[in-house]
Amino acid sequence: MGIENPFQDPLRFERQAPECAIVIFGANGDLTRRKLMPALYRLAYDRRLSAGFAAIGISRTPLSDDQFRDKMLESITQFSEGTAVDADVWAAFARGLYYVAGDIGDAGLYQRLGEKLAAVEGERHTGGNALFYLSTQPSQYAQAALGLGSAGLGKGGGWRRLVVEKPFGHDLASARELSGQLHEVFSESDVYRIDHYLGKETVQNILAFRFGNGIFEPLWNRRYVNHVQITAAESIGVEGRGAYYQEAGALSDMIQNHLLQVMATIAMEPVASFRAMSVRDEKSKLLRSMRGMTPEQVLRNSVAGQYGPARVGGQEIAGFRQEAGVDAQSPTDTYAAATFFVENWRWAGVPFYVRTGKRMPKRVTEIAVQFNPAPLHIFEGDGGESAPNLLIVRIQPEEGISLKFLSKRPGAGMTLRPVSMDFNYGSSFGERLPSAYETLLLDAIVGDATLYTRQDMVEASWSVVEPIQNVWRETKFDFPNYAAGTWGPAAADEMLARRGHAWRKP
Amino acid sequence: MVAPEHVLSELADLWVSLGKQGQAEGGAGVLRACTLTLVVLAEASDDAAALGETMAALMPEHPARTIVVRLSGAGEPALSERVYAQCWMPFGQRRQICCEQIEITASDAALADLPSVVLPLAASDLPVIVWSRSARMFDLPPFGAIARMAGKVVVDSAAFADPKQALRRLAEMARSGISLGDLAWTRLTRWREMLARLFENRDYLAKLARISSVRVAHDGASATSAWYMGAWTVDALRDVGVGAQVVVEAGSGPAALSVELAGGGFRVALERREDRLVITVDDARNCTNLPQPGDYLLMREELGVVRRDGVFERALASAARLAYATD
Numbered sequence: 001m002g003i004e005n006p007f008q009d010p011l012r013f014e015r016q017a018p019e020c021a022i023v024i025f026g027a028n029g030d031l032t033r034r035k036l037m038p039a040l041y042r043l044a045y046d047r048r049l050s051a052g053f054a055a056i057g058i059s060r061t062p063l064s065d066d067q068f069r070d071k072m073l074e075s076i077t078q079f080s081e082g083t084a085v086d087a088d089v090w091a092a093f094a095r096g097l098y099y100v101a102g103d104i105g106d107a108g109l110y111q112r113l114g115e116k117l118a119a120v121e122g123e124r125h126t127g128g129n130a131l132f133y134l135s136t137q138p139s140q141y142a143q144a145a146l147g148l149g150s151a152g153l154g155k156g157g158g159w160r161r162l163v164v165e166k167p168f169g170h171d172l173a174s175a176r177e178l179s180g181q182l183h184e185v186f187s188e189s190d191v192y193r194i195d196h197y198l199g200k201e202t203v204q205n206i207l208a209f210r211f212g213n214g215i216f217e218p219l220w221n222r223r224y225v226n227h228v229q230i231t232a233a234e235s236i237g238v239e240g241r242g243a244y245y246q247e248a249g250a251l252s253d254m255i256q257n258h259l260l261q262v263m264a265t266i267a268m269e270p271v272a273s274f275r276a277m278s279v280r281d282e283k284s285k286l287l288r289s290m291r292g293m294t295p296e297q298v299l300r301n302s303v304a305g306q307y308g309p310a311r312v313g314g315q316e317i318a319g320f321r322q323e324a325g326v327d328a329q330s331p332t333d334t335y336a337a338a339t340f341f342v343e344n345w346r347w348a349g350v351p352f353y354v355r356t357g358k359r360m361p362k363r364v365t366e367i368a369v370q371f372n373p374a375p376l377h378i379f380e381g382d383g384g385e386s387a388p389n390l391l392i393v394r395i396q397p398e399e400g401i402s403l404k405f406l407s408k409r410p411g412a413g414m415t416l417r418p419v420s421m422d423f424n425y426g427s428s429f430g431e432r433l434p435s436a437y438e439t440l441l442l443d444a445i446v447g448d449a450t451l452y453t454r455q456d457m458v459e460a461s462w463s464v465v466e467p468i469q470n471v472w473r474e475t476k477f478d479f480p481n482y483a484a485g486t487w488g489p490a491a492a493d494e495m496l497a498r499r500g501h502a503w504r505k506p
Numbered sequence: 507m508v509a510p511e512h513v514l515s516e517l518a519d520l521w522v523s524l525g526k527q528g529q530a531e532g533g534a535g536v537l538r539a540c541t542l543t544l545v546v547l548a549e550a551s552d553d554a555a556a557l558g559e560t561m562a563a564l565m566p567e568h569p570a571r572t573i574v575v576r577l578s579g580a581g582e583p584a585l586s587e588r589v590y591a592q593c594w595m596p597f598g599q600r601r602q603i604c605c606e607q608i609e610i611t612a613s614d615a616a617l618a619d620l621p622s623v624v625l626p627l628a629a630s631d632l633p634v635i636v637w638s639r640s641a642r643m644f645d646l647p648p649f650g651a652i653a654r655m656a657g658k659v660v661v662d663s664a665a666f667a668d669p670k671q672a673l674r675r676l677a678e679m680a681r682s683g684i685s686l687g688d689l690a691w692t693r694l695t696r697w698r699e700m701l702a703r704l705f706e707n708r709d710y711l712a713k714l715a716r717i718s719s720v721r722v723a724h725d726g727a728s729a730t731s732a733w734y735m736g737a738w739t740v741d742a743l744r745d746v747g748v749g750a751q752v753v754v755e756a757g758s759g760p761a762a763l764s765v766e767l768a769g770g771g772f773r774v775a776l777e778r779r780e781d782r783l784v785i786t787v788d789d790a791r792n793c794t795n796l797p798q799p800g801d802y803l804l805m806r807e808e809l810g811v812v813r814r815d816g817v818f819e820r821a822l823a824s825a826a827r828l829a830y831a832t833d
Binding site for chain 2: 004005006016050051052
């Protein structure tokens with residue numbers, strides 16, 4: 001066994017990426033321009049990348065290395081929030097950018113990529129390490145992985161990893177099929193399924209909040225928690241992605257991946273150690289504990305919605321069916337809500353209400369844990385039931401945690417009123433929060449899969465969502481059923497009202 | 507005289523007034539942020555504006571109740587105080603965040619009373635960190651009492667008249683159980699990081715066993731940093747079974763600090779040239795930006811290390827031994 005680097009000091013040194021090449025398929029796409037390149041540049045700016053770092057862009061458009069660098073500089077200038085482009089940092093970063101043109105279906109592309117990787121390894125000393133990032137159409141994932149395998153690029157002198165963006169299949173069978181194809185070239189431990197929600201600081205902070213503090217965990221169960229609401233609302237519509245969106249829908253696009261992952265983080269059992277395998281094992285166990293719905297239960301415990309036209313703030317907003325690229329009779333859900341139950345001793349009987357929608361009144365993602373009221377109301381008109389204790393974890397836009405409780409109003413008499421104790425991530429720690437992609441890219445380069453989704457987690461979430469999908473596919477909904485700028489269809493309110501609950505207005 | 511009860515009552519009044527002011531101006535009030543108590547010991551001659559800027563820069567990341575003790579020197583026993591708030595409005599938000607600041611002026615003759623004033627003013631249940639900007643304070647009797655009530659004491663051994671003696675005193679304090687930080691060590695973080703990063707390369711790591719000498723040169727002003735660097739490097743090499751001779755000397759070249767690891771035809775050197783760090787591995791040379799970190803950056807790092815730093819404590823003990831061995 002070789003010696004370890006004796007100079008490391010984890011208490012003081014920032015986590016560093018080892019030397020490697022990132023190969024980005026879909027280098028001309030929106031994700032690369034808006035998220036990946038700005039994130040990589042920021043990592044370089046923060047000196048997190050090693051001198052032996054390189055990025056190879058792959059796309060069909062013929063470009064020279066220099067033309068690719070110019071395009072990436074434009075993207076970084078336009079999309080790097082809070083990071084100025086520093087001429088020296090950019091010059092050093094740009095020297096590690098390369099480009100290979102080609103079609104994902106063309107075997108010649110992988111031949112050329114292999115030659116480029118070898119040249120880059122010699123030039124930049126990447127140690128043979130390569131991270132392949134599939135930022136392409138999902139239908140091309142398997143093709144790209146198999147192409148890499150056929151050219152012998154799935155293995156090399158160093159490590160080889162594959163990063164895949166969602167969606168991971170469109171149902172359970174296709175998710176399994178995709179995993180099977182990826183596994184022909186990469187082992188599961190080398191497949192990194194990215195869910196950018198899990199890279200957000202507040203989602204990571206849920207783990208710190210739950211398992212770093214002793215006071216919350218004793219309350220974190222069916223005895224004290226009345227119900228949980230998870231909301232991911234967007235104020236925008238499909239923004240030019242109508243054609244893609246009408247194939248996906250809110251249930252598949254948001255609940256199957258992001259929101260069930262968030263729910264697993266909030267509800268999972270404590271982990272024995274903060275290692276990738278332990279954390280992912282517990283999340284997977286939680287997802288597998290979720291009760292699959294029968295068709296009758298789907299009708300009672302889920303609500304599909306689609307926004308219609310409305311006038312919001314003096315502006316006429318088109319309905320979904322009027323959006324560009326969307327079928328005028330489209331049955332796609334732009335809103336989805338469901339009541340889930342977890343069948344384990346901790347959560348049995350506690351409803352988890354999950355909702356997501358487009359064209360809602362505002363952009364907000366948050367988790368609200370509502371606790372049971374005090375067993376006795378000794379203060380007259382204390383509002384104990386109408387103002388329950390709530391713990392709110394805000395994921396966006398202002399990341400933070402709030403605890404709402406009742407307090408005596410100053411003055412004579414015993415009048416209670418709800419007050420909020422707020423922890424705001426951005427202001428309590430003035431540090432700039434890294435973007436989710438910075439966190440996740442660095443994790444993948446370092447080989448830390450804690451925040452990535454594993455195959456069994458993907459399959460477990462599809463097992464939960466698929467029964468709903470199946471019923472919805474057979475149901476003729478009376479769409480549109482909510483106006484743009486509102487909190488969704490009335491049926492969603494009724495779903496909660498049946499259990500004596502009501503959606504929060506975040 | 508300064509009565510802690512009076513200061514605490516002034517702080518309470520300050521919050522009521524800030525809260526009313528925040529609401530009257532149509533804002534969402536003020537949010538009090540506090541993660542520690544920071545006691546700053548500074549001479550009256552210490553640039554108040556520069557210190558104020560450093561504190562203001564530190565607060566968003568390390569919100570603290572700050573107690574700035576101004577040492578006014580000789581004269582009648584005198585202690586006086588004032589309280590105020592350091593506030594800022596986070597970008598895009600309506601609510602101000604404020605931290606408490608207490609300024610105490612103390613003559614040398616009143617220093618003995620200082621610990622009994624500072625102790626009750628510390629925020630409950632939060633760490634207390636003492637930052638002594640005054641080298642003179644280090645030798646005054648009340649320093650021990652203040653250091654003992656702190657979770658961590660930060661000094662800058664580079665500012666001491668006798669750096670060798672300073673290292674020995676610091677090592678003694680560390681041995682007595684006081685958790686320390688030394689900005690002369692903090693200045694080396696980027697250097698150490700660069701060295702560590704070099705040896706992440708497998709080819710270089712494989713050559714580590716060839717190293718037989720470590721040579722650190724300094725310009726006199728960075729003597730303690732040089733001893734730290736030499737001690738830390740040799741200790742790290744020893745951890746992987748590599749024995750190397752270390753030499754720490756006053757250099758004559760343009761570099762304020764340089765370190766060279768060499769042996770068996772392999773050579774790694776790091777040296778500062780103005781705001782650049784030049785890294786040489788055999789014949790290959792690389793240059794990176796390395797501006798001199800100011801007080802803000804150094805304290806930002808030290809406030810982020812609130813538990814005992816085993817690497818520093820070991821380097822401190824070795825550096826103290828090394829400083830005397832190089833006589």
